[in-house]
Amino acid sequence: MSSTTTSPTAAPTTFAVIGSGWRSEFFLRLARAAPDRLQATGVVTRTAERGEEVTAAWGVPTHRTIADLVAARRPDFVIASVPWGQMPITVRELVDAGVAVLAETPPAPDLEGLRALWNDVGAGGRVQVAEQYLLMPGHAARLAVARAGTIGEVTSVQLSSTHMYHAVSLVRGLLGVDMEEVVVNAREFRAPLVDPLSFGGWDTSAVPEPRTTTLATLDFGDGRSGLYDFTDNQWWNPLRARRIVVRGSTGEIVDDAVTRMVDPTSAVTSHLSYRRRGVDMNLEGVDLDTVSFDGRVVYRNAWAGTRMSEDDVAVAQILADTGAWARGEGPEPYPLAQGCQDHAIALAMGESARTGADVRVAEEVWA
Numbered sequence: 001m002s003s004t005t006t007s008p009t010a011a012p013t014t015f016a017v018i019g020s021g022w023r024s025e026f027f028l029r030l031a032r033a034a035p036d037r038l039q040a041t042g043v044v045t046r047t048a049e050r051g052e053e054v055t056a057a058w059g060v061p062t063h064r065t066i067a068d069l070v071a072a073r074r075p076d077f078v079i080a081s082v083p084w085g086q087m088p089i090t091v092r093e094l095v096d097a098g099v100a101v102l103a104e105t106p107p108a109p110d111l112e113g114l115r116a117l118w119n120d121v122g123a124g125g126r127v128q129v130a131e132q133y134l135l136m137p138g139h140a141a142r143l144a145v146a147r148a149g150t151i152g153e154v155t156s157v158q159l160s161s162t163h164m165y166h167a168v169s170l171v172r173g174l175l176g177v178d179m180e181e182v183v184v185n186a187r188e189f190r191a192p193l194v195d196p197l198s199f200g201g202w203d204t205s206a207v208p209e210p211r212t213t214t215l216a217t218l219d220f221g222d223g224r225s226g227l228y229d230f231t232d233n234q235w236w237n238p239l240r241a242r243r244i245v246v247r248g249s250t251g252e253i254v255d256d257a258v259t260r261m262v263d264p265t266s267a268v269t270s271h272l273s274y275r276r277r278g279v280d281m282n283l284e285g286v287d288l289d290t291v292s293f294d295g296r297v298v299y300r301n302a303w304a305g306t307r308m309s310e311d312d313v314a315v316a317q318i319l320a321d322t323g324a325w326a327r328g329e330g331p332e333p334y335p336l337a338q339g340c341q342d343h344a345i346a347l348a349m350g351e352s353a354r355t356g357a358d359v360r361v362a363e364e365v366w367a
Contacts, residue, residue, distance in 0.1 A: 012039040013323030014075040015102070018066065018090050020045045020054050023104060024081040028058045030316045033306045038319055041075045044068075066097050076323040077102050079130065084109040088117040091127060095120075100326035101127045102319075106165050106343035107336060114340045118366045122336055128322050129339030132314035133166050134173045137299050140314075141272050141291040142246060142253050144298040146174060151248030151260050158245040160229035164346035165339070171218060171226035172342065174246050179337070179367035182345055184359045186216035186228070186352035197236045216349045228349060258293065270294050277304070288313070337366035 012035070017024045020043055031038040043062045045051040051062030063069040069078070077100035080090040088108040094101045107129055108114045121127055133139060146154050157171045172178075192208035211232040218226035234240045246253040251260025256272040272293055278286035286307050291299035302320075303313045324330030341364070348359040 012037050013320050014039045014041050014073075015077055015079055015319060015323065016040065016042040016044070016069050016073075016075045017079045017081055018044045018069075018094070019081040020050055020062075021081065024079075025058075026312075026315060027079055027081070027319065028054075028060060030308070030312060030319065032058065033308055033312070034303060034316060038316065041073045042069045066093055070097055070099060074099065076100065076326040077128075080104060088113050091117060092120055095124060095126055099126075100322070102130050102322045103127055103336070103339070104130050105339060106346075107339050108343070111344060111347055114344060115365050118336065118340055118364075122366055125332075125335075127336040128325065128332060129334045129336060130315070130318055131166070131169050131334045131339055131342065132311070132318045133162065133170050135314035135317045137274075137288055137291055137301065137310050137313060138256070138272070139170060139174075139244075141293070141299040142244070143174060145253060145258055145272070145293055146246055146248065147176075148298075150258060150293075151246065151252055152250030154246060154248045155223050156225050156227070156245070156247040158227040158229070158243070158247075160234070160240075161242040161244060162235060163230045164349070165342040167228050167230065168218075168226075168342040168345045169338075170244075171228070172338075172345075175220065175224050175226065177220050177224060179341060179363060180220050181363060182221075182348075182361045183219040184216060184345065184348040184352050184361065185219075186214060186349045187356070188353045189213045189215070193231065193237070194239060195233055195237055197238055198233060199236065214349065214353055216352065218345065272298070340364065340366045 017027055028040050031040040040060045043054050043060055044066060045054060045062050054060060054062050078094050080087055080094060080101060080103045082090050087103060091101055091103050108117045134143060154175055157174045159167050159170055190210045190212055193211040194206050194208050195211060196203055196206040213231040216228040231240050244255060257269055259267060259269040262268050270293060272291055274291050275289040277284040277289050285305060287304045288301050288310060289304055290297045301313060303316050308316060318333050321330060321333035325332055344364060345361050348361050352359045
């Protein structure tokens with residue numbers, strides 16, 4: 001589950017997109033922000049009318065079919081950015097067309113769909129998944145600190161931030177687990193909460209209404225565990241903070257604080273330090289520059305100068321890494337098997353919450 005940080009190259013990574021919804025526009029926006037490194041070569045839309053809208057907004061040619069898209073200009077890879085139910089169908093069509101694929105999350109809506117998709121395209125090794133959370137600057141810095149052995153053997157990850165497969169990816173990545181069996185126990189709780197901000201903007205008339213919080217434990221065996229805590233719309237709601245705890249055999253990381261033993265009688269706490277450009281009289285622009293720990297840079301923003309948000313930085317990086325992989329210049333950024341495992345565990349959390357019983361995720365066909 002490793003990732004790379006590619007440096008700018010002479011030729012930009014080229015990609016095309018299947019679908020023209022709001023998620024597709026994320027990728028087009030990143031290409032506009034970093035045109036020397038990312039280039040969108042085309043978009044497949046259902047209708048010519050929608051195609052004209054996309055071209056007018058983003059300056060990218062559009063097509064009605066995958067065949068026309070590939071015939072016009074073959075990119076490094078093609079992004080499948082379609083609804084859940086359509087995703088496995090589109091992925092199969094792209095693989096049949098002979099192109100490298102980056103599938104949006106999740107790669108199929110349910111467990112049977114994941115298995116069927118893997119049986120059809122898994123062996124070919126031509127599909128990656130756009131799971132970017134481990135590439136976000138803060139998480140990437142925590143992962144670097146943990147992998148350096150700073151807190152010893154990582155044994156537990158507690159996360160209250162994002163949902164389902166994204167959260168599972170973070171837990172698995174920070175724990176360093178692969179395809180091990182996991183026992184899931186989840187429960188849901190309804191309680192009133194003001195929800196003043198959403199994708200649609202601020203709601204000035206918002207009042208407390210019932211919202212669901214899902215709590216789940218993930219038991220990976222050998223003392224390794226995950227704790228999942230997510231409230232409806234937690235991504236947007238400013239009244240619900242994000243929290244992460246990574247515990248190890250000789251210390252722990254709590255958000256940006258790292259506590260560990262430095263000698264037999266001394267536990268010390270240091271902090272991840274974020275250098276941001278454009279603060280006060282800094283005239284370098286408005287970007288995150290680096291994240292350091294104890295005087296050592298553990299994360300460097302490869303997209304400084306673009307003014308991207310931290311989430312955008314992570315998505316841009318997985319696009320660049322996917323391009324390098326597709327050209328045979330780098331490793332797989334996030335293989336289909338990993339995306340399938342993330343969603344299988346996420347589905348188990350939902351099943352356990354519905355039934356009130358433990359759910360075991362055993363070894364699957366992609367393991």
